[in-house]
Amino acid sequence: MSNKKTLFIGGIKSGKSLNAQNYILQNYILQNYILQNSFGKPLYLATTEFIDDEMQQRVDEHKEQRREQFDTVEEALKLYKIISTCKSAVLVECVSMWINNMLYHGFGFTEMKKELEAVLSLETTVVFVLNDVGCGIIPDNALAREFVDISGKLSQLIASGCDEVYHTVAGISTRIK
Template identity: 65%
Template structure:
């Protein structure tokens, strides 16, 4: 079973995805944390996620090789979050094709995976190339993930609505 929770930043998608995987798992799920520590502000966000998930998950940190991390794990996996993984991949100069291949391989795995992804495509077109490239990649990859998922939830104001 593959599931996607997509929504704006601070929409509640992470909490709802955590609740979802905990309710639907018979074993302790793995929390695949993709965020690389960048600055004090990011550390605060990471710390809040650590507090939020408590001891309910086995935490695994992997900013780039998420296929390897997921495929080596037999428990249900919460990927938190795909947006930060895309950011990391761009930072380390991987191509959109590299990202697509990684996600295609993940979607072929026979295990429970819940993806969390920021919906960044509802705003204006940014004035710089890197931001445009990120938004374009995120949009294309969100379509790929959604097409390979059994369920997709859109989250607004803490409310996740099933759209697939």
């Protein structure tokens, strides 16, 4: 899994996050065991910034799923800054929330693309989680359309830069690249 990039993409509550967590744990721990590296736990890069009661429940569920298997860093905007200094594998959960945060803070597609290109160029193992929002209807408002368009373009960028891509439906992740 050395310096490998992987994407798990699927609908909301499809099981992609749990499958991505299991994937990175199985592959990263096996690699470290074989190579006798001492990088420690993989890093869980949590991007959720906006918390209401319902989002807090989702965050709590994800924390319970990962328990003590990951070191966690919460960063809503600066993915490259965190990942570039990390010696262990990184799980980015999730790119969709990161896009949301970037839009909220006034960043556009160009800045997001540059940030992700920089992350993809790193010699670091990264597993990305991303909601597939392109299978629905065209939203009725400009901000939602912008989010869907940016998400679609960035999913293509990430997928093209990844060694493996998994599509998740009903808890089953199927390798598509």
